[in-house]
Amino acid sequence: MIDVIFEGFRYHKPLPNFYKIENPKNPKTNASPEVLEELTELALKYNFSSLSYSKLSNDFKNEFNIDFDNVIIFKFMMGDDLIRMEQSKEKCKLMDEEFQEYGVHVYEFADFLRKKGFKADLIHPLADDLSMRAVAMQSLDCVITRSNMCLFKDGISTGFFMIYTSIENLPFKSENDMLWVEDFCSTCGVCIERCPENAFDEDGKFQRKLCTAHREGCNDCLLRCPFYKRGYDKVKKRYERMKRR
Numbered sequence: 001m002i003d004v005i006f007e008g009f010r011y012h013k014p015l016p017n018f019y020k021i022e023n024p025k026n027p028k029t030n031a032s033p034e035v036l037e038e039l040t041e042l043a044l045k046y047n048f049s050s051l052s053y054s055k056l057s058n059d060f061k062n063e064f065n066i067d068f069d070n071v072i073i074f075k076f077m078m079g080d081d082l083i084r085m086e087q088s089k090e091k092c093k094l095m096d097e098e099f100q101e102y103g104v105h106v107y108e109f110a111d112f113l114r115k116k117g118f119k120a121d122l123i124h125p126l127a128d129d130l131s132m133r134a135v136a137m138q139s140l141d142c143v144i145t146r147s148n149m150c151l152f153k154d155g156i157s158t159g160f161f162m163i164y165t166s167i168e169n170l171p172f173k174s175e176n177d178m179l180w181v182e183d184f185c186s187t188c189g190v191c192i193e194r195c196p197e198n199a200f201d202e203d204g205k206f207q208r209k210l211c212t213a214h215r216e217g218c219n220d221c222l223l224r225c226p227f228y229k230r231g232y233d234k235v236k237k238r239y240e241r242m243k244r245r
Contacts, residue, residue, distance in 0.1 A: 018107035019114075027119035027166035035116055036171070039072075042112060046105040048076045049154045053170040054138040054162075064130050068164040071123070071135055074109065076102050078157045083219050083228075091217035099125075099159070106161045119166035135162060140176035147191035147221040148206040151181060156227040181227075184239050191221035 040051055054071040061069060079098060085091045106122055113120035125132065133150045136142050142152045152158045192200045196218065199210035212218045222228050226235045 018104055019111060020107075021111045021114040023114055023119045023121070024117050028117040029166050029168045031116070031118065031167045031169060039109060039112060042109060043074050043105075046102070046108075048074050048102070048105075049158065050075050050152075052136070052139040052141040052152065053172050054135055055170070055172040056135070056138050060134070060138060064134075066130065068121075070165050070167055070170055071138070072109075072163045072165060072167075072170065073136060073139060073141075073160050074106055074162070075152055075154050075158050075160045077155060078159050080157075083157055083222060085217070087212065087216040087218040089216070092215075095217055102159065103161060106163065110163050113163070113165055113167070120163050121165075123162040123164055125161065132160075132162065136160065140173040141178075143176070143178045143181045145181065145191075145225070145227070146185035146189070146204065146206070147195075147225065148208065148211075149222065149225075151178070151227055151232070153178070153232045155231065156222060156225055180236070180239060184235065188226065190224050190226070194220060194224050196220055 043051060052073040052075065054073065056066070056069040056071065061067065078095075082091065082095055082098060085094070103125070110120040110122055123130065123132070123135070133144060136150055136152075137144065142150050145151050145156065149156055150158070150160075152160075189204065192204050197210050197212055199207050199212075201207055226238075230238075
């Protein structure tokens with residue numbers, strides 16, 4: 001179970017335990033390309049958009065007091081109809097139903113890996129002692145935007161679940177090629193200007209306690225974000241044109 005892009009949404013109900021297969025006593029550590037391809041195909045079958053992989057550093061593990069270091073991130077796109085819906089308790093309820101629908105399948109992914117001889121466990125999405133976005137950042141496959149959202153190339157409306165596993169030869173990235181987004185965000189500021197709750201301080205720093213996303217499902221900053229309106233690739237091309245001027 002994993003925290004999604006709307007990390008901290010406390011209206012999410014815990015996912016029931018749907019494991020059907022026990023972890024192997026002597027788990028394997030190397031997966032063939034065919035196994036990883038099968039896992040990806042299984043995720044796509046249930047409308048997950050793609051997979052990313054985090055290799056947690058020793059410093060990170062010490063900071064959060066965890067003993068695992070290989071994480072698979074299963075990403076899905078949040079429904080546009082829900083994102084565009086006016087904030088309300090009903091919206092929160094519907095977002096939780098979407099969360100539950102995707103979350104159930106992640107147990108199937110864990111069971112798939114267990115059946116293949118690998119250890120696989122879901123990271124609890126509502127845990128307070130581990131930042132899911134921090135784990136995602138360890139993948140070098142995303143960035144945190146100015147509005148405090150986790151942006152993957154899949155899109156800014158990406159939700160995600162995570163599994164930690166004994167597999168050590170996952171296709172980890174060695175460099176984050178999305179760091180330009182931080183510079184772009186510093187020159188944009190539309191999320192700050194149009195936030196209905198004024199959830200940014202005078203220096204433009206996000207103030208989570210003022211944001212109503214986790215209580216009422218406000219998505220105004222997401223709806224107005226260029227990465228939502230145009231998509232990652234188009235925004236990057238625009239940024240590169242601006243830098244060449």
